[in-house]
Amino acid sequence: MIPFLVRRLLGAVPIVLGIATIVFFVLSLAPGDAASFFVSPNITPEVLEQMRRNMGLDQPVHIRYLRWMGSMLRGDFGISFSRNQPVRDIIAEILPNTLILAFCAVVLAFAAGILIGVFQAVRQNRFSDSSLSVVGLFFYSMPSFWLALMLILIFSLSARNLWDWPIWFPVSGMTSVDYPFMGPMEQLRDRVMHLVLPSVSLALVLAAGIARYMRGSMLEVIRQDYIRTARSKGLSEASVIFKHALRNGLIPIITLLGLYLPFLFSGAVLIETVFAWPGMGRLLVDAIFQRDYPVVMAGTFIFAVMVVVGNLIADVLYALVDPRIRYD
């Protein structure tokens, strides 16, 4: 397995560099640059030129590319034009926020999706199956930001103001304003409360898709001969489903994990915007609109790495789940 992993990682390096190169040149084609947002009557063209010089934008594209590549390979991602801080510091502060949210969303989505999918497969064509399918389709089709706003409306706004529920969730943000003054247990509780609505919004859409795939996969597995053998051996139904069938049914789901992980790590920008979650999605989108190419490049680079890692994790999980698969 190890030589396989090493080969895959080495093979990913040119891919990631190639992606970064393409993004760099495409971004440089966009009209306007980072300095053009400062244009105001109070600024003379000379000052603007000086700004460009200070940012290194006066160089031709290929020189800027080589400089960027050189410093990047040394670990220096440059300084953000729009935020005026080293890109490494910005990413170091913001990436964990996205990772926490992505992690919670993935755990929730897969747990819920797998359980619901199994349930639907076991109760195939009964009322519970069809109604869950309809509900699943509903959530699958809803735009995520609409779901997010609805969750805020129900579980934050109305819960507090209209219906006086004993528990209501904070509307947005990662932590409360008094977070620095709380004790550790309170801080943990504060973080969890702030995580609920954003991760549920993200997870609902994913879970619906996962449930669908899980249902289909389980239906196929349940028809296999070895399942009939297990039942005829006298094993409990729970043991048959969860111990024997589930493991085989999980294989397509692992593919989904490999697909969804990069999406989440790059940041679900709509959810982050609605919940004021300071994550990578918002950072990247803002940077693109402001032509802040150091941040765009660093973000794209990380995203590309995440895609590679996500696919690698999926492949490793295949090998773990299915003993027939062996890498050399």
Place this chain on the structure above:
Amino acid sequence: MNLAVLRTSILSALAWALAACGGGEPGQRSLTNLPEFCQEVLPRVDAYLSQFAQPTGERYGGTVVIGSIGEMPDGMNALVSSDYQSSQVQKFMHLMTLVDFDEELQPRPYLAESWEFDEENRELTFHLRDDVFWHDGTPTSAYDVEFTYVRITDPETAFPNAAFWSHYVQGPDGVAVLDSLTVRFSLAPHAEFLDPWRATAIMPRHLLEDVPSAELRQHPFGTRCPVGNGPFVFENHQIDASWSFVRNPAFPEGLGGPPFLDRQVYRIIPEQTTLLAELLTENIDFYIAPGPDQTPQIQEAEALELRSFPFPSYDLVGWNSRRPQLSDARVRQAITLATNREEIVQAIRQGYGEVANAGVPPFHWGFFEGIRDSLQYDPERAATILDEAGWVDRDGNGVRENSDGTPLEISIKYNLGNQQREDIALIMQAQLQPLGIAVTPQVVEWGTLLNQINTPEIRDFDGVVIGWVTEFRLDDHDLFHSEEVDQPFGWSGTQDLELDRLIDTLQTVVDREEAIPLWREYQYRLLEVQPYTYLYHIERLAGLNRRLQGVVLDARGEWMNIKDWWIPADLR
């Protein structure tokens, strides 16, 4: 694979991750991950301020939470910042300006105790207060003012508002420190010469003098560890999330003493609906500039209050008079007459605005009452003017043409994501169509649009719906002067000798009383030339929680008297 093991390891990883982000003692400043500069500076600030007792008294206490839709990217470094929120927070919360404005928009002392202007010798002398200290204990002196001025006028700093000082003698030659509290500037007498000192915060020399000008923008001082001398001290900045400030217990008694509020958190929430929800759940106390469509909900809520106040900003449709259809001033006047601007104010601003006919806001001392009702909606007169100008529907297709056969077709551009500007373009399309003018609204991404209108070689637009924020020192030189036709802001391409004369003269008249008749002429002339169709002056909105007391909001800005805001003890 044992599912139980997997489950346990996932849960424990989750718990660890969450707890690890807890980090640090409650309330203490964390110095990890900060650059070296900040690790030296911040402990000095803490050490100095801890010597001062926090004030006691009925009104002292409480945290106010402000919700804003945008980040403050330039931070607290006044030498490089141009965005509105950053400069407001600098001027009124974290730093100090030499002078500020009273309710009549007259300059009054702040950091400067007094000043003299010697018109003959062209010298302006400021005398500073002696009781103002930077948050790390260093006294604020004339050397800080000198440092600020030299860096601002240094082209390498690329200070975005360098044109403020265009009539001052630039660089070190223009400033002299007479003693530690007295500083003198050399300048040519011009209108509102004190305004740059109202608009620009003074920066600490002792912390930034070793930083080369070209590196000022990216220095961590601005965004990681700013040190000011104003009523509030920087506490923390989480990127894209929040800025927090605490009371400065050493703020001089002579200026009213330390502020009542303990702490002030400026939260960044990039979605208007979320901002409203946070205001309604009383999680934020102040919602900066809610959309006009959100006002009913704010007004209905018992715990909340809606305020509206004048603001130096207006929306307009800028016309490119280089285009053949728009080169005749009569056509532009006709378009203005054919647009029901009162209806637009009602539809777009829900009435929170006033129809504008010039770039002079109604609260400004130069505003001329007489033009308030000019060019009122009159489609018949518009039709007559167009006929006279030679634009008639010659081929019966519903669109007017001139004698060359050029149809009166105009595209109006607006930027992506701005619903209000899109609506304005669509309304104008509908209102102008019966008049035989074919308007095509066109959406363009913001950065691209700026490029199209600001680049003299491109100027790819007929009309553009855009907003404009003015300073209190009004000067449309860059917009309408004929020498600006090939400069970025010469969007309209106006070349009118009369406007040139008025603009040039207004720049030099020092006395406001003398200037008023000129302002009147200027506004009349704008009516005749109609470079833009001015739409409306904006009335800015604010959503507040009623627990905030003592909040004064007017054209000077939201934070103008934040050191006097207080919260009753039972509502903290």
